[in-house]
Amino acid sequence: MTTTLKAQLRSDLTTAMKARDGLRSATIRMALTAITNEEVAGKVARELSEDEVLKVLGREVKKRKEAAEAFAGAGRAEQAAREEAEGEVLSAYLPAQLSDEELQALVDAAVAESGAGGPRAMGAVMKVLTPRVAGRADGSRVAAAVKAKLSQ
Numbered sequence: 001m002t003t004t005l006k007a008q009l010r011s012d013l014t015t016a017m018k019a020r021d022g023l024r025s026a027t028i029r030m031a032l033t034a035i036t037n038e039e040v041a042g043k044v045a046r047e048l049s050e051d052e053v054l055k056v057l058g059r060e061v062k063k064r065k066e067a068a069e070a071f072a073g074a075g076r077a078e079q080a081a082r083e084e085a086e087g088e089v090l091s092a093y094l095p096a097q098l099s100d101e102e103l104q105a106l107v108d109a110a111v112a113e114s115g116a117g118g119p120r121a122m123g124a125v126m127k128v129l130t131p132r133v134a135g136r137a138d139g140s141r142v143a144a145a146v147k148a149k150l151s152q
Contacts, residue, residue, distance in 0.1 A: 006053055009032055009093065012028055023086065027086040035053055061091055067079075068080045068084045095135055097136055098137045103141070103142065106133060107129065108149065111150070114127075116150060119150045119151055121150060122147060
């Protein structure tokens with residue numbers, strides 16, 4: 001039987017609490033809270049799919065990264081280190097990120113498939129490419145790769 005990501009988070013929370021690992025338990029609690037908030041948002045409460053849980057976790061990792069940069073820029077190294085550590089804990093639950101070469105190969109295939117020529121066709125390429133890279137590459141990174149390819 002395969003366990004869902006949410007069940008894995010709950011199990012890991014219990015393990016972290018038993019090990020008295022404050023950072024992991026606090027971080028996983030925040031992630032579970034974000035997932036629960038997403039489930040009850042809207043008019044009807046619902047169970048999130050695995051892809052939706054991954055999106056929530058990706059969003060949380062991005063928040064941690066941005067907060068760490070903000071703290072580092074403000075000279076608050078201790079808080080920046082904490083945010084980075086939380087981001088690393090959450091990143092362990094996300095699928096492996098695409099390398100630059102893998103992303104470029106997917107971009108090349110999407111451009112060829114969509115028959116795009118020039119920067120105006122970026123939307124068509126992104127429409128083909130986005131489902132293929134979902135959760136495995138940051139959207140801004142994907143957009144930059146597509147823009148670079150189309151401006152050649």
